[in-house]
Amino acid sequence: xxxxxxxxxxxxxxxxxxxxxxxxxxxxxxxxxxxxxxxxxxxxxxxxxxxxxxxxxxxxxxxxxxxxxxxxxxxxxxxxxxxxxxxxxxxxxxxxxxxxxxxxxxxxxxxxxxxxxxxxxxxxxxxxxxxxxxxxxxxxxxxxxxxxxxxxxxxxxxxxxxxxxxxxxxxxxxxxxxxxxxxxxxxxxxxxxxxxxxxxxxxxxxxxxx
Amino acid sequence: xxxxxxxxxxxxxxxxxxxxxxxxxxxxxxxxxxxxxxxxxxxxxxxxxxxxxxxxxxxxxxxxxxxxxxxxxxxxxxxxxxxxxxxxxxxxxxxxxxxxxxxxxxxxxxxxxxxxxxxxxxxxxxxxxxxxxxxxxxxxxxxxxxxxxxxxxxxxxxxxxxxxxxxxxxxxxxxxxxxxxxxxxxxxxxxxxxxxxxxxxxxxxxxxxxxxxxxxxxxxxxxxxxxxxxxxxxxxxxxxxxxxxxxxxxxxxxxxxxxxxxxxxxxxxxxxxxxxxxxxxxxxxxxxxxxxxxxxxxxxxxxxxxxxxxxxxxxxxxxxxxxxxxxxxxxxxxxxxxxxxxxxxxxxxxxxxxxxxxxxxxxxxxxxxxxxxxxxxxxxxxxxxxxxxxxxxxxxxxxxxxxxxxxxxxxxxxxxxxxxxxxxxxxxxxxxxxxxxxxxxxxxxxxxxxx
Numbered sequence: 001x002x003x004x005x006x007x008x009x010x011x012x013x014x015x016x017x018x019x020x021x022x023x024x025x026x027x028x029x030x031x032x033x034x035x036x037x038x039x040x041x042x043x044x045x046x047x048x049x050x051x052x053x054x055x056x057x058x059x060x061x062x063x064x065x066x067x068x069x070x071x072x073x074x075x076x077x078x079x080x081x082x083x084x085x086x087x088x089x090x091x092x093x094x095x096x097x098x099x100x101x102x103x104x105x106x107x108x109x110x111x112x113x114x115x116x117x118x119x120x121x122x123x124x125x126x127x128x129x130x131x132x133x134x135x136x137x138x139x140x141x142x143x144x145x146x147x148x149x150x151x152x153x154x155x156x157x158x159x160x161x162x163x164x165x166x167x168x169x170x171x172x173x174x175x176x177x178x179x180x181x182x183x184x185x186x187x188x189x190x191x192x193x194x195x196x197x198x199x200x201x202x203x204x205x206x207x208x209x210x
Numbered sequence: 211x212x213x214x215x216x217x218x219x220x221x222x223x224x225x226x227x228x229x230x231x232x233x234x235x236x237x238x239x240x241x242x243x244x245x246x247x248x249x250x251x252x253x254x255x256x257x258x259x260x261x262x263x264x265x266x267x268x269x270x271x272x273x274x275x276x277x278x279x280x281x282x283x284x285x286x287x288x289x290x291x292x293x294x295x296x297x298x299x300x301x302x303x304x305x306x307x308x309x310x311x312x313x314x315x316x317x318x319x320x321x322x323x324x325x326x327x328x329x330x331x332x333x334x335x336x337x338x339x340x341x342x343x344x345x346x347x348x349x350x351x352x353x354x355x356x357x358x359x360x361x362x363x364x365x366x367x368x369x370x371x372x373x374x375x376x377x378x379x380x381x382x383x384x385x386x387x388x389x390x391x392x393x394x395x396x397x398x399x400x401x402x403x404x405x406x407x408x409x410x411x412x413x414x415x416x417x418x419x420x421x422x423x424x425x426x427x428x429x430x431x432x433x434x435x436x437x438x439x440x441x442x443x444x445x446x447x448x449x450x451x452x453x454x455x456x457x458x459x460x461x462x463x464x465x466x467x468x469x470x471x472x473x474x475x476x477x478x479x480x481x482x483x484x485x486x487x488x489x490x491x492x493x494x495x496x497x498x499x500x501x502x503x504x505x506x507x508x509x510x511x512x513x514x515x516x517x518x519x520x521x522x523x524x525x526x527x528x529x530x531x532x533x534x535x536x537x538x539x540x541x542x543x544x545x546x547x548x549x550x551x552x553x554x555x556x557x558x559x560x561x562x563x564x565x566x567x568x569x570x571x572x573x574x575x576x577x578x579x580x581x582x583x584x585x586x587x588x589x590x591x592x593x594x595x596x597x598x599x600x601x602x603x604x605x606x607x608x609x610x611x612x613x614x615x616x617x618x619x620x621x622x623x624x625x626x627x628x629x630x631x632x633x634x635x636x637x638x639x640x641x642x643x644x645x646x647x648x649x650x651x652x653x654x655x656x657x658x659x660x661x
Binding site: 062063066 | 319437443446458467468469
């Protein structure tokens with residue numbers, strides 16, 4: 001296939017237990033695990049989506065719980081091009097926290113970051129759970145701050161893919177000129193060293209040329 | 211997980227998010243230990259953090275300049291990540307190894323440092339990084355270059371179990387001075403090898419067995435051979451990325467992080483006197499042992515007798531006589547200035563996203579020898595050309611009084627004056643051994659996030 005691939009770093013934010021990891025699990029492997037343990041062991045997950053001949057590769061960073069006690073490192077936001085700010089539609093406190101994360105992103109992340117506000121766990125409404133955050137409240141916040149807005153269920157999968165497709169559509173498509181710039185950028189990136197690659201190569205090379 | 215509940219029992223509590231502590235947290239979490247990691251400050255890195263310009267002014271200046279003045283001179287605050295402790299990674303060193311084996315390389319990008327320079331009779335010269343540079347280098351005469359070549363051939367072909375490769379030298383019996391004598395190397399070459407390659411900060415090594423020097427020279431050569439320009443690597447966005455990367459590793463393996471959480475009280479068991487836990491604003495947390503940097507247990511540390519002065523300088527031009535290098539190290543060997551220990555200068559720039567466009571950061575450091583330490587740095591300032599702004603600080607170096615076996619308090623050492631992380635990783639391995647009872651064996655992480 002002759003499609004160009006844009007790689008973007010996407011970060012997850014939101015109160016503990018709102019379903020950040022579940023949304024990603026649903027998106028990446030179309031799976032859902034009831035009573036999922038807090039995130040352990042994955043550096044980040046990747047998933048590709050193709051939108052009109054163009055492939056967007058999401059590199060998804062989980063907070064790994066570091067958001068709980070104000071301990072998210074600046075590294076987390078660094079070069080993030082997209083963010084999901086997730087709350088639980090049955091927990092008003094999580095919506096207050098979502099406001100906080102949107103503010104934090106505008107302060108810490110790059111200016112043109114694409115943010116999607118996501119009200120999760122709408123499946124609980126059908127199962128007798130009470131909605132505590134009105135759809136209009138979410139829409140209002142999204143409109144004020146220029147965010148994408150979705151209500152999802154990681155459990156049933158409802159709307160989950162739309163979140164990522166929505167972000168994918170907003171990612172600036174690279175025109176030819178920009179593609180060239182990107183190539184230049186890659187050139188300057190090539191000055192960065194790949195530690196892993198070198199590990200396989202010259203580790204036995206003791207030659208000293210000084 | 212209910213956000214309101216916090217576990218109170220852990221396998222290990224770690225205090226301070228310096229790189230030593232963060233590597234240990236990462237390694238222990240991967241081993242399956244339940245780690246609680248606390249810092250009294252609101253940012254990662256402890257004594258070895260990378261800070262913004264406004265934080266730097268706050269830390270070092272009594273009358274910080276106004277935000278407007280600062281921004282008009284130096285641009286946006288968030289463009290700055292200034293290291294408080296200057297160091298580079300040896301490309302083939304132990305920190306590089308740990309980064310690769312823990313996969314923390316996924317979070318941090320590295321660049322090669324463009325060159326290592328050495329000061330000789332008032333001028334600086336590039337330390338040759340390949341044969342072509344060596345042939346044209348004015349650092350040695352032609353005959354000395356041949357002797358040097360023989361010496362380096364001995365280093366690279368030396369095999370422990372092949373006596374003929376030893377050329378009659380015993381690394382554990384012969385002193386380094388005797389090795390130099392055997393190869394007929396002159397004083398200026400000795401200085402070059404000992405200070406610019408073995409990276410000794412003084413001349414004590416000459417009368418000691420040659421093995422540590424041999425290993426350092428070998429490490430230097432292997433590190434240069436790995437990428438070509440210099441033996442050093444430096445992370446994009448500054449050294450502060452390293453503790454953050456290892457903290458993330460720890461968190462991914464279940465480690466709990468609390469910043470901005472001072473320790474109100476350390477609890478000890480009444481019967482045994484061993485560590486029991488810590489009291490904080492978020493509650494009391496218990497573990498059978500604690501790992502901490504010296505600032506958390508000053509009473510359990512002693513001074514090494516050494517004090518280091520560090521001067522952070524902002525330049526708006528490259529360092530003169532370095533072919534406009536975007537990053538470099540300058541070593542001023544002690545004998546060049548009639549000192550006992552070397553002066554180091556570490557220079558990085560906007561190419562590493564540590565300062566705003568067009569700026570360079572030079573950090574000068576040395577072990578203090580007089581009662582006018584800022585004057586000791588004068589020869590280094592002269593090499594840099596005009597300096598926009600200067601921040602100077604003095605740090606006393608501390609080490610633990612005991613090994614932790616009695617009270618289960620395991621303390622790291624202060625970051626020393628060396629130009630790289632090798633002594634820091636020695637400390638990591640030493641603490642790891644004392645804490646776990648077995649030596650650190652680096653295993654490759656499993657590939658688990660392949661698409």
